[in-house]
Amino acid sequence: MNEERITEKLNILADAAKYDVSCSSSGSKRKNDNKGLGNASNGICHSYTEDGRCVSLLKILLTNHCIFDCAYCVSRKSNDIKRAAFTVQEVVDLTINFYRRNYIEGLFLSSGIFKDADYTMERLVLIAKKLRTEHKFNGYIHLKSIPGASDELMNEAGLYADRLSVNLEMPTEAGLKLLAPDKSHQEMIKPMGYLKKAIIQRTEEKKIFKKAPMFAPAGQSTQVIIGATPENDNQILHSANYFYKNFNLRRVYYSGYVPVLADSRLPALNTSVPMVRENRLYQADWLMRNYGFHVNEIVNDGQPHLDLDIDPKLGWAIRNMHEFPIDINKADLRMILRVPGIGVQSAHKIVSARRFGKLNWDQIKQLGVSLNRAKYFIICNSSEFERRDLTGNNIKQFILATSHSKYLKNTQTQLNLF
Incomplete structure (x- = not known):
């Protein structure tokens, strides 16, 4: 019993x-x-x-x-x-x-x-x-x-x-x-x-x-619930930034509100926080903690919401096309870290590898760079990918189209297994 x-x-x-x-x-x-x-x-x-x-x-x-x-x-x-x-x-x-x-x-x-x-x-x-x-x-x-x-x-x-x-x-x-x-x-x-x-x-x-x-x-860490109250992403991330700086937190966790109780102060029971919003907040948080981004570069009063269609790093790059393209063989680590498709480890590998010679596209790919994103923002020691006079919106649409195509291909591959 x-x-x-x-x-x-x-x-x-x-x-x-x-x-x-x-x-x-x-x-x-x-x-x-x-x-x-x-x-x-x-x-x-x-x-x-x-x-x-x-x-x-x-x-x-x-x-x-x-x-x-x-x-x-x-x-x-x-x-x-x-x-x-x-x-x-x-x-x-x-x-x-x-x-x-x-x-x-x-x-x-x-x-x-x-x-x-x-x-x-x-x-x-x-x-x-x-x-x-x-x-x-x-x-x-x-x-x-x-x-x-x-x-x-x-x-x-x-x-x-x-x-x-x-x-x-x-x-x-x-x-x-x-x-x-x-x-x-x-x-x-x-x-x-x-x-x-x-x-x-x-x-x-x-x-x-x-x-x-x-x-x-x-x-120490903390958790905040998002979507139960009307704070925008700008308010949420500035709050997180405050606690990182003033209380040395290791992590802030973002929990999308789950509508389980009826209450006049809460969103309707059929109103759930999109999982993608929670994901974008984590990505933005990662940029603040590991990529050297200031919170105001990601969200601010003029840009209070994260773009749910694309990750915040790509969003920043598209809003700052005047910073690109960068020469991967000359740029400093700070700017390499800001290139979409280049992670922290890959960025450090690039800085180390280029001491022994100029890098080309194949070598960059071998270092773990996602070229389907990075190619719009960098040049290197080989024939440049076809670079048309692209706007930020053009690049966004190309990347979204590529991502959608990959999703459909992976889905079809999984279906073929049955």
């Missing part, structure tokens, strides 16, 4: 956790040097490591009981759903049992808030502590920090978790006031500030004392 009840809880609380997307473990390097269980590696939680390995984790809520009544949340207190709560030991046992069966490589643990923030956070921390100290578990642990919890609990959480995150939930303070009037924007920001200072301090200590304990080695 107890096993049946645990299974029922697992079904309820794993389903409730699916709306939280901020669960990548990239950045943690917790080594198994105490003859314990597990070994955290880059990319845990339904993600892929750099070598292409798919890894996963147990992703659950401690409870879906909650004292808050946020309009967008399926676990809000006024929603008529089946409620459940794990005990601390139940989560510990599930994690260890699932790990031993090779189902998971880590734990992502969030929770509704029952009683108060400290009461909930204390239990989240105790689960991580038991896994680390009693079971010598070295797998990845991501804890969702509870806004309003004490600094002491936040500090203890950082000692046992690889990553901590505080969900901002809405991109702006105005959006949060509209849909979650019981919550405080400042109360959400406060633990982010504490974690930033603590991570910096412990990193400096680690440089001096090699045996100093790790503190949230995979850093």
Whole structure:
């Protein structure tokens, strides 16, 4: 009977956790040097490591009981759903049992808030502590920090978790006031500030004392829901940029609003956020973090929305045709990174390879460049691709046509397999 009840809880609380997307473990390097269980590696939680390995984790809520009544949340207190709560030991046992069966490589643990923030956070921390100290578990642990919890609990959480995150939930303070009037924007920001200072301090200590304990080695992240409130992409990305710069976040996750509850403050139940919008925000975020783009180059008051038809890097290039074409054998790394079809690794390979001789089209392709995009924006040491007097709109249409043709070809290939 107890096993049946645990299974029922697992079904309820794993389903409730699916709306939280901020669960990548990239950045943690917790080594198994105490003859314990597990070994955290880059990319845990339904993600892929750099070598292409798919890894996963147990992703659950401690409870879906909650004292808050946020309009967008399926676990809000006024929603008529089946409620459940794990005990601390139940989560510990599930994690260890699932790990031993090779189902998971880590734990992502969030929770509704029952009683108060400290009461909930204390239990989240105790689960991580038991896994680390009693079971010598070295797998990845991501804890969702509870806004309003004490600094002491936040500090203890950082000692046992690889990553901590505080969900901002809405991109702006105005959006949060509209849909979650019981919550405080400042109360959400406060633990982010504490974690930033603590991570910096412990990193400096680690440089001096090699045996100093790790503190949230995979850093902190957050999640914002898009589409539940009317913020445009300009507001969303500027908000993300603010938190990257001021709180040293590793990641901002963008979760498209899922219409599961009827509420006059929310979009209609049949109004879903297009998956492509979520994808474009992630692409824009990647440009900000890895390609040297300033947020104002991607979106601004005059360009408040990302183009859903093309990726934001191609969008920037088309709006700035006066910057192109660039000579791939002479341009600096900054401009090479801005060429559509050239990724970070390929850009560095180009800069390294051209020291030994001028590169031609075949060599550039071998370095991983997507020539069907890049050819409109670069020249190199061989006969140039036919370059007509193309406008940005011409290039956009050519690329869209090529992408559509490839999609149809791949679809036909898949159909031919049956």
